[in-house]
Amino acid sequence: MARLSTFRFPFRFGRAAVLLLAGAYFLVPLACAVAFSIGAGVPGRSVSFDAYTGVIGADGFTDSLTLTLKLAAATIALVLGLLVPALVTVRLAAPGLRTLVEIVCLLPLVVPAVALVAGISAVLRWGPDHFAGTPIFHVLVALQDPNFPVVLVLAYTLMALPLAYRMLDTGLAAIDLRVLVEAARACRASWPRTLWQVVLPNLRGALLNTAFLTLALVLGEYTVAAILGYRPFAVWILAISGSQAQMSVAVSVMGLLFTWVLLLVIATAGRTRRPKETS
Amino acid sequence: MTLQIVEPETSDRTRTGATVEFRGLRRSFGATTALDGLDLTVEPGELVALLGPSGCGKTTALRTLAGFERPDAGTVLVDGEDITAVPAHRRDAGMVFQSYSLFPHLTALDNVAFGLRMSGIGKAERRARAAELLDLVGLPQHAGRYPHQLSGGQQQRIALARALALRPRVLLLDEPLSALDAKVRLTLREEIRRLQKQLGITTFFVTHDQEEALSMADRVAVMRAGKLEQCAPPAELYARPSTAFVAEFVGVMSRIPARPGPDDGTVQVLGRTLPVDGRLPDADGTADVDAVDVLVRPEAVEVAADEEGTSRIVGASFLGATTRLAVRLADGAEVTADVPTHAMATLPVGAAVTLTLPDRPVLVDAR
Incomplete structure (x- = not known):
């Protein structure tokens, strides 16, 4: 027993040390950011929450956040609208295409955002000249509408594909898709109703996680939007950091908290509401 | 686990079974021939067991009748009507699968009522009818439970109730007992048989268990390599097998x-x-x-x-x-x-x- 105790002590100590180090690595920068945003530790200045209270009224905040949330909603809809039917179809009707779909979906992982936006910029520059006077010209103009730049939705959809594919593929693997679909069909459910009332409810966790990751990606994406000249939330945060550094950090902290809360909500909602097993 | 006495109104409302015919059904998967000119006629209200070794085409025949497989050649007729091109959800066939196929996000009652909901039946009526069916399979007290809270045998009973809720013309049972333990299997097969007789639904029962087939079916169709070897009542099949394969496969x-x-x-x-x-x-x-x-x-x-x-x-x-x-x-x-x-x-x-x-x-x- 004595020997066992001596073995346990360093193990417990080591575990606590690792936890402490990891916690410090994560929390110290966050604490410093919060301290900076409220002016703590700055000589000659008192602690103030002005950076937080002033965010709502800050110039450009509402517009950039609204634009980002609209872009996020459209991206989530497009990602799910493309991937769910495609993955269900591949699993049910064309399992041989699974590898191809996986490669296509994971391809954006190896394409840096800068390379992606360089390609998009080239097309947007070349397109209008080439297609002037044709309907495609109007499409290209509409894609770049500053009020709602669809081009960003397309870029974000591409960027979200790898994560979304992994999430949805794992979700589909966790259910007996073929049997559920056939059972629904035998119960007189048409294809759309089968998808809507049987497949999607059983993919709730995967759908929510995909939506969350896509939202997080759109909230934090800077490169593509900045290079294409749009001003969603991430670009706005960097833009105000020069003139209002404290507010810029305050917004980032709030964004982080918002993401945590959202993650918590999704985790709770994704958990199936079932009573404990009784048999 | 006793069978509830069937409500008279359930029997009255249920349509009698249909005649089902397979005519020259052929279906290949790459180089594998699953059905090689299958011909079989099943009379209304009959329970026919499709029996045969793995890969003989029995499940493919059942799935073709359900509308989940499209034959390369041949036709499927129900009451003389060619349904080969009719989509699965319009075939009026209830099905119980080998694996537990209840919808995990729905309670037992909602599972049974699912088909009624798809048919546009009002909430009050479908809940009443689902409760009636749960009663019929002896599980009225489990209406509010989710599939993961039910045993395998209970899940298959609910699946049977769900298949029967739509009063189908044909009932398809794809090895529904193979995942259950021996005791539950014995009880459930007696219940299935009794329900089938009471409701008079034409039933196809796929199994590789000859004891199950011989004890339950009006006729047993022994299949081999996508073809029908013999279709006869169990006693005749046992006493007078028409081929050496049937003789050695059965008994x-x-x-x-x-x-x-x-x-x-x-x-x-x-x-x-x-x-x-x-x-x-x-x-x-x-x-x-x-x-x-x-x-x-x-x-x-x-x-x-x-x-x-x-x-x-x-x-x-x-x-x-x-x-x-x-x-x-x-x-x-x-x-x-x-x-x-x-x-x-x-x-x-x-x-x-x-x-x-x-x-x-x-x-x-x-x-």
């Missing part, structure tokens, strides 16, 4: 070496000349007609202790009321014979015996 068969007899249509076996049931296996000219086997059920082989006998008992397995003997013939071949256990006092292992066969036509197969 136990004893193979006894024999030679063609002096007259056409006879065979010499165990020192006797017996008529052949069917014909000798030389029709295509490829079989060695001098070396054939007679196929008989072990219980049809009579074993008598005989000190002069040239056969010898080399093994005995106790089966309860009967004992199965392994008897070695003079030429070294081994024959299986069942004798009443009480007769074993005179038939110890190692005893010399004489085997005789009853005087009736025997099935003959190439050796």
Whole structure:
């Protein structure tokens, strides 16, 4: 027993040390950011929450956040609208295409955002000249509408594909898709109703996680939007950091908290509401 | 676990079963032929078991009837109407699957009511009818439970209730008992049979368990390599198998070496000349007609202790009321014979015996 105790002590100590180090690595920068945003530790200045209270009224905040949330909603809809039917179809009707779909979906992982936006910029520059006077010209103009730049939705959809594919593929693997679909069909459910009332409810966790990751990606994406000249939330945060550094950090902290809360909500909602097993 | 007495209104409302016909069904998956010209007609209200080894096409035939497989050739007719091109959700066929197929996000009641919801039936009516069906399968107290809170047997009962809720013309059971333990399987198969008889639904039951097929079905359709070998009532299938494959697949068969007899249509076996049931296996000219086997059920082989006998008992397995003997013939071949256990006092292992066969036509197969 004595020997066992001596073995346990360093193990417990080591575990606590690792936890402490990891916690410090994560929390110290966050604490410093919060301290900076409220002016703590700055000589000659008192602690103030002005950076937080002033965010709502800050110039450009509402517009950039609204634009980002609209872009996020459209991206989530497009990602799910493309991937769910495609993955269900591949699993049910064309399992041989699974590898191809996986490669296509994971391809954006190896394409840096800068390379992606360089390609998009080239097309947007070349397109209008080439297609002037044709309907495609109007499409290209509409894609770049500053009020709602669809081009960003397309870029974000591409960027979200790898994560979304992994999430949805794992979700589909966790259910007996073929049997559920056939059972629904035998119960007189048409294809759309089968998808809507049987497949999607059983993919709730995967759908929510995909939506969350896509939202997080759109909230934090800077490169593509900045290079294409749009001003969603991430670009706005960097833009105000020069003139209002404290507010810029305050917004980032709030964004982080918002993401945590959202993650918590999704985790709770994704958990199936079932009573404990009784048999 | 007792079956609830079926509500009269349920029986009244249920339509009688339909006639189902498979005509020349063919279906291939790459190089594998699952159905090779399947022809089968099932009468209204009949329960037909599709029996056969793995890969014989029984599940493919069922899935073709359900609308989940499109045949390469041939037609499926229900009450004379060609439904080959009708999509699965418009076929009016209830189905119970081998794996638990309840929708995990719905309670037992909602699962049973799902098909009614898809048919546009109002909430009050569908809940009442779902409750009635749960009653019918003996699980009214589990209405609010989710599938993961139910045992395998309970899940299959709910699945059966869900399939019956729509009062289908045809009920399709795809090995619904194979995932259950032996005791539950026995109870549930009796319940399925009783429900099927009460509701009068034409039912297809796919199984690889011959005991299940023989005990439940009105007729058993034995399939092999995508074709129908024989479709007959269980007793006929057992007593008068039409082919050697059916004979050996259904029940136990004893193979006894024999030679063609002096007259056409006879065979010499165990020192006797017996008529052949069917014909000798030389029709295509490829079989060695001098070396054939007679196929008989072990219980049809009579074993008598005989000190002069040239056969010898080399093994005995106790089966309860009967004992199965392994008897070695003079030429070294081994024959299986069942004798009443009480007769074993005179038939110890190692005893010399004489085997005789009853005087009736025997099935003959190439050796």
